[in-house]
Amino acid sequence: MKFAVIVFPGSNCDLDMYHAIQDELEEEVSYVWHDETSLEGFDAILLPGGFSYGDYLRSGAIAKFSPIMKAVKEAANVGKPILGVCNGFQVLLEAGLLPGAMRRNEKLTFICKQVGLKVKNQKTMFTNSYGEGETITIPVAHGDGNYYCDEQTLDRLKKNNQVVFTYSENINGSIEDIAGITNEQGNVLGMMPHPERAVDILLGSADGLKLFQSIVKHWRKQHAITT
Amino acid sequence: MTYEVKVYVTLKEGVLDPQGSAVKNSLHHLGFGGVEDVRIGKVMSLRMEATEDTIDNQVKEMCDKLLANPVIEDYSYETEEVVSS
Numbered sequence: 412m413k414f415a416v417i418v419f420p421g422s423n424c425d426l427d428m429y430h431a432i433q434d435e436l437e438e439e440v441s442y443v444w445h446d447e448t449s450l451e452g453f454d455a456i457l458l459p460g461g462f463s464y465g466d467y468l469r470s471g472a473i474a475k476f477s478p479i480m481k482a483v484k485e486a487a488n489v490g491k492p493i494l495g496v497c498n499g500f501q502v503l504l505e506a507g508l509l510p511g512a513m514r515r516n517e518k519l520t521f522i523c524k525q526v527g528l529k530v531k532n533q534k535t536m537f538t539n540s541y542g543e544g545e546t547i548t549i550p551v552a553h554g555d556g557n558y559y560c561d562e563q564t565l566d567r568l569k570k571n572n573q574v575v576f577t578y579s580e581n582i583n584g585s586i587e588d589i590a591g592i593t594n595e596q597g598n599v600l601g602m603m604p605h606p607e608r609a610v611d612i613l614l615g616s617a618d619g620l621k622l623f624q625s626i627v628k629h630w631r632k633q634h635a636i637t638t
Numbered sequence: 639m640t641y642e643v644k645v646y647v648t649l650k651e652g653v654l655d656p657q658g659s660a661v662k663n664s665l666h667h668l669g670f671g672g673v674e675d676v677r678i679g680k681v682m683s684l685r686m687e688a689t690e691d692t693i694d695n696q697v698k699e700m701c702d703k704l705l706a707n708p709v710i711e712d713y714s715y716e717t718e719e720v721v722s723s
Contacts, residue, residue, distance in 0.1 A: 469707055472707070476704070504709075514649075515656050519656050519657065557654075557656070559653060559654075559709070
């Protein structure tokens, strides 16, 4: 399986993402610079954390117009797994691939620590290796992680089981403790916590590895049927 | 024609503004107890070429696409023609 890690000017978790895939998941991975226009040949697309374009204007606001985003949207439309972590989540929100928006953290501080996450939906292509209702430990590192959407959107998210991760304790003011959501089709996941920083017990937790393993498991299953 | 455009972007009513709340508390500590609400926004100044017919549509499109996020923000703007001296 071949993963792409999109690199925007100001991305800073791209190396973590790359090494999580290469060294821990042991799958193929390449960096793709934001100026590129094609994602042909890739089976899954990863948008890493960081501060794309310095977070100028709003987090993710300028990155959504990067040339590569057209290819990301096309990949999303054909059902490929797209994972946006932290700033990657913010980019997916700004690009309209996921509903809602991020506000500044309620207490205005940058939060950088391990947090407990509840797996609310383990039937997605990103969470099929977790147990039902499992609580996992994954680090967060963000200043704008206070998720917001209007009531109708929230109802829709809940009805379609699009809320995939919630915080065990609400750290940033997000509505309904939301830490990660998918699109309606379930192939685009955005989450503020960093699974790529939790792929080996030496890093404090290996709970994030199962997320990447889920993507591979889903892909293998799909691939086995279609060939 | 050249225009000076001022774009004001604010959080929508009903969307919590953590920065505004912190500033309001600080103003209360300074003795300005009468302050009931503070909302923090952005002002952007643009200088651009356009015609009288197109200026509004251009500014609206810029706001909708980039300068504001319609999920959480409202915008307003003022345009003023620059008269060359």
